[in-house]
Amino acid sequence: MLTALIVIGVVAVVLVWGVAIYNGLVRVRALAEEGFSGINVQLRRRADLIPNLVSTVQGYATHERETLTQVIEHRTDATAAKGVAATAQADAAFTGMLGRLMAVAEAYPELKADANFRQLQEELSEIEEHLQSARRYYNATVRDLNTKIQSFPNVLIAGPMGFEQEEYYQDADPAIHAAPVVTFGAKA
Template identity: 40%
Template sequence: MKKTWTIVIAIVILLSILIIPVVSSYNNLVTLEQNVNIAESNIDTQLQRRSDLIPNLVNTVKGYASQEKDIFTDIANARSKLAGATNVSEQANADGELSNALSRLLVVVERYPDLKSNQNFQDLSVQLEGTENRIAIARQDYNTAATAYNTKRKSFPTNIVASIFGFQEKSLYKASEGAQDVPSVDFSS
């Protein structure tokens, strides 16, 4: 009887030694994955904030620069692409297009000095600038969370738990093509 209890206790200890690290690794991966999801959601929130501000900014500029229709069309198209983006990569590309269109809009603004002194335009510009900063921070936070998750997911022995339970690698938020190029601003036209 004493031998039976010894075997049972040994089995329980052995199972505990095996199960506790698996449960711990699983819970850690779940927590890190949720951090990535929250960070991605924060990017979406800031992109939505910018998307909500842009029509007000565009309408203010339209009153002064009605002949600049192409820029307004490009902004509307880029906003639509951003709204329809289904993953981080599509979001980054649409965000890049929107940023390019907005930079062209700012060139238009330079052509209309009265517009720059308009209080509504100034307020919207400050809000948009603040939003752009928030978006940049949200992207950094997402990449930090995704890197922590991916590192843990690839580390031994967590990589075994990750493969068993189907934890997938998270892609990093990357700038769109051409974003590293310095934009040219031409006031001559």
């Protein structure tokens, strides 16, 4: 009788322990999904701002049609991409296109002085800051999830219950991993 109670007690403790681990894994997985959703919200905000920005630039830079067309054509790529890696790749490509758009704008002093353009530029800058924050939050939650999945004793429950490690949101641009080359010209 006593042995049966001990066995029942041990089984109950193991079950409670397993449920606690499972619930903790579910919680951090939900946080990672929430974090990725936050990235998508910011990408959508940026995509929604682009037509106004392009329209304003178009009024001043009519002969830059190819750059403006490419920006419009690719504005939804990052929001339509499926998965972390595809979203990061589309986001990086679109960020490069935005850089080209801003370079076009730099060639037109009257555009840079336009109040509407300056407001749109400020909004874009604010969105980019929120996007960076969302990327950091997502990566932090993925780190927590992956750590829990790999940690003992969680690893005993995570695999059999279908928990898998998530990908980090990474910039695929190899230039960010290299030190910039700085050269100073000879004095005249």
